[in-house]
Amino acid sequence: xxxxxxxxxxxxxxxxxxxxxxxxxxxxxxxxxxxxxxxxxxxxxxxxxxxxxxxxxxxxxxxxxxxxxxxxxxxxxxxxxxxxxxxxxxxxxxxxxxxxxxxxxxxxxxxxxxxxxxxxxxxxxxxxxxxxxxxxxxxxxxxxxxxxxxxxxxxxxxxxxxxxxxxxxxxxxxxxxxxxxxxxxxxxxxxxxxxxxxxxxxxxxxxxxxxxxxxxxxxxxxxxxxxxxxxxxxxxxxxxxxxxxxxxxxxxxxxxxxxxxxxxxxxxxxxxxxxxxxxxxxxxxxxxxxxxxxxxxxxxxxxxxxxxxxxxxxxxxxxxxxxxxxxxxxxxxxxxxxxxxxxxxxxxxxxxxxxxx
Amino acid sequence: xxxxxxxxxxxxxxxxxxxxxxxxxxxxxxxxxxxxxxxxxxxxxxxxxxxxxxxxxxxxxxxxxxxxxxxxxxxxxxxxxxxxxxxxxxxxxxxxxxxxxxxxxxxxxxxxxxxxxxxxxxxxxxxxxxxxxxxxxxxxxxxxxxxxxxxxxxxxxxxxxxxxxxxxxxxxxxxxxxxxxxxxxxx
Numbered sequence: 001x002x003x004x005x006x007x008x009x010x011x012x013x014x015x016x017x018x019x020x021x022x023x024x025x026x027x028x029x030x031x032x033x034x035x036x037x038x039x040x041x042x043x044x045x046x047x048x049x050x051x052x053x054x055x056x057x058x059x060x061x062x063x064x065x066x067x068x069x070x071x072x073x074x075x076x077x078x079x080x081x082x083x084x085x086x087x088x089x090x091x092x093x094x095x096x097x098x099x100x101x102x103x104x105x106x107x108x109x110x111x112x113x114x115x116x117x118x119x120x121x122x123x124x125x126x127x128x129x130x131x132x133x134x135x136x137x138x139x140x141x142x143x144x145x146x147x148x149x150x151x152x153x154x155x156x157x158x159x160x161x162x163x164x165x166x167x168x169x170x171x172x173x174x175x176x177x178x179x180x181x182x183x184x185x186x187x188x189x190x191x192x193x194x195x196x197x198x199x200x201x202x203x204x205x206x207x208x209x210x211x212x213x214x215x216x217x218x219x220x221x222x223x224x225x226x227x228x229x230x231x232x233x234x235x236x237x238x239x240x241x242x243x244x245x246x247x248x249x250x251x252x253x254x255x256x257x258x259x260x261x262x263x264x265x266x267x268x269x270x271x272x273x274x275x276x277x278x279x280x281x282x283x284x285x286x287x288x289x290x291x292x293x294x295x296x297x298x299x300x301x302x303x304x305x306x307x308x309x310x311x312x313x314x315x316x317x318x319x320x321x322x323x324x325x326x327x328x329x330x331x332x333x334x335x336x337x338x339x340x341x342x343x344x345x346x347x348x349x350x351x352x353x354x355x356x357x
Numbered sequence: 358x359x360x361x362x363x364x365x366x367x368x369x370x371x372x373x374x375x376x377x378x379x380x381x382x383x384x385x386x387x388x389x390x391x392x393x394x395x396x397x398x399x400x401x402x403x404x405x406x407x408x409x410x411x412x413x414x415x416x417x418x419x420x421x422x423x424x425x426x427x428x429x430x431x432x433x434x435x436x437x438x439x440x441x442x443x444x445x446x447x448x449x450x451x452x453x454x455x456x457x458x459x460x461x462x463x464x465x466x467x468x469x470x471x472x473x474x475x476x477x478x479x480x481x482x483x484x485x486x487x488x489x490x491x492x493x494x495x496x497x498x499x500x501x502x503x504x505x506x507x508x509x510x511x512x513x514x515x516x517x518x519x520x521x522x523x524x525x526x527x528x529x530x531x532x533x534x535x536x537x538x539x540x541x542x543x544x
Contacts, residue, residue: 007527014526018501020508041541042534045483046502053390061393062385065411074418075378 005032009039017046126160129153130171133308135284140165143178144185149284150305151206172204174285177219191245195222201235202281208301215240215272215281225267233269240281242268275326289327289335296321296345300356307332311354318345318356360387365430372418373425385414388431391504392438398495399442400449401488409441435504435514439496446492479540486536490529493517497525 012029015021021029033040069075128148130136136148142161148154152171160166165185177185179198187194189205189212199219205212214223216235223233223241235241244266273280273292280290289306291299297319300311309332313319321343327335336347336354346357360368365387371380389410396406413434417424427433487495496515500506501522508519515522 006531010527010530011523013530014501014523015508017505017526018507018511019505038534038538038541042530042537045479045533045537046530053393058386058389061389061407061411062382064407065385065414068411069415069418072415074415 008032009036013039013043013046125155125157127153127155131308132305140167142180142183142185145176147174147285149173150308169203169205171206172202172284174200174202174282176200191226192243193224193226195224196220204281206301210245212243212245213240213281215279217279217282233267235269238272238279240270240272242270244268275324278326283326287329291326292324293322294324295319296323296339296343296356299323299339303332303335309352309354311356314355314357318343321345369427369430370425373420373422381418384417384430388414388434391431392434394503395435395496395499396438396442398487398499399439399492400445405445406442409438409445413437413441429510431504432510432514435500435506439514443492479537482536482539483533486533487529490532494525494529497522498529501526 009029009032012021012025012032015025016029029043033043066075128136128138128146130148130150130152132151134150138146138148138154140146140156140160142165144165146154146167149172152169152173154167154169154171154173156165156167161183163183165180165183166188167186168188170190175185175187175196177196177198177200181197185196185198187196187203189203191205191212192214194201194203194214196219199221200217201219201221202215202217203213204215214221214235216237216239218237221235223235223243225231225233225243233241273290275290275292278286278288278290280292283290284306289302291302297313300313300319303309304311323339323343325338327338330338332354333349336345336349339345340347348355348357360383365384368377368380368384371377372384392410392413393406396409397403400406400409416437417430417434420427487498490498493515497511497517500511500514501508506514508522511517511522512519
């Protein structure tokens with residue numbers, strides 16, 4: 001094979017590829033292909049279509065291209081795929097204008113109130129409240145942890161912790177107070193103030209109940225009655241103080257903390273109630289209900305709170321029935337069924353209302 | 358989606374006068390593959406080629422009304438790409454002499470610029486062979502082999518004579534023929 005012939009082949013192939021080849025040139029090319037298999041092989045390779053680009057590659061490149069154009073301000077920021085008609089375009093424009101205006105107004109209101117709020121912030125009250133059937137856990141700014149039982153409310157001022165750490169409690173809560181001797185922790189319950197340094201205890205102060213109770217788990221607490229600020233009652237671990245909220249006109253003698261039960265009926269100092277090594281007073285934290293020789297009336301109160309149900313007594317005959325037991329994960333209907341096994345009561349359940357006859 | 362000459366003219370006018378973004382997208386999709394393929398052949402860098410095509414396509418948009426007066430958009434685009442690629446190469450050369458130390462790191466980039474495309478074994482061989490050709494030679498070969506452009510058109514785009522085109526083509530085909538002979542000759 002001489003090189004002149006070879007060069008001629010390349011020229012013919014090139015003309016074929018460019019589409020410039022005449023009829024004669026194409027015939028000559030075909031003849032040459034017959035002669036040399038190498039040329040045929042090259043010809044076949046050259047006649048194949050160029051490499052195919054996957055469609056998604058082009059999509060990606062196009063997307064990148066559009067972003068570049070948008071960044072340079074050449075296109076509006078919108079998706080090319082959705083060519084919207086003019087009416088939705090103008091609607092969209094109106095929507096944008098309204099949205100921007102609204103956010104400006106909203107922001108200025110926010111700034112205005114924020115400024116105002118700063119002045120009042122010192123006296124502002126923080127309030128954490130739970131509904132019936134729910135519980136809550138709060139961590140106060142000083143690190144104190146509070147578990148709030150159902151239907152309870154804990155409030156504290158914004159300046160909490162400046163000098164003292166003062167909170168008010170309505171309902172039941174378990175406190176794990178962070179130890180800080182310089183900032184006494186005081187709980188106001190209306191009838192009495194409980195002052196603590198660092199300890200864990202339970203306070204029960206439901207408005208609907210006639211008593212306020214404080215049960216100490218560990219540490220030491222100091223209870224002062226609101227109307228007798230000079231007297232301090234020291235409570236030791238596993239002791240419980242019960243303070244009657246009913247005003248007793250009869251003058252009270254000094255409370256003797258040594259006695260398990262005080263001679264005065266207004267304040268009772270006793271020990272915490274245990275059942276199956278569970279402290280009844282704090283059992284609610286573990287979602288348990290511990291009743292020790294408890295009246296059905298009180299049990300009903302407890303159930304109403306925990307399950308957000310209403311219990312109606314149609315007769316007073318049974319509400320003083322006493323019951324002892326521990327309930328763990330039982331439902332209200334299961335609890336009533338269990339109570340019914342030992343005490344003869346007739347009850348009916350209608351959605352969230354339980355009627356005892 | 359293959360567009361006829363009249364379709365391309367229609368889309369050109371849509372972009373030129375109505376700023377029709379959908380028409381622009383169609384043009385982009387139509388020209389992207391050949392332009393990128395051509396660009397890769399010269400700059401031998403997938404991403405750089407992508408960048409060059411993107412910039413060139415952006416110019417089309419920026420032309421505005423003038424876009425309508427372009428007679429042969431494909432020739433115009435290939436010419437733009439060629440110029441952009443040669444500018445890129447001259448800059449790259451300057452860079453290479455400046456930071457000769459990192460030369461080694463740049464080599465793998467050159468070896469397989471089309472690695473991101475799915476190619477057969479023979480196609481790979483063919484491509485690597487094409488990549489070894491001079492830029493002028495690659496441009497001629499790509500425009501004729503890949504795009505099937507006439508000598509006249511290639512002459513217009515590359516601003517070289519038709520004789521030069523034929524010479525480049527002979528060189529390219531000869532080299533490829535030798536490279537491919539591996540697959541045919543008995544050892």
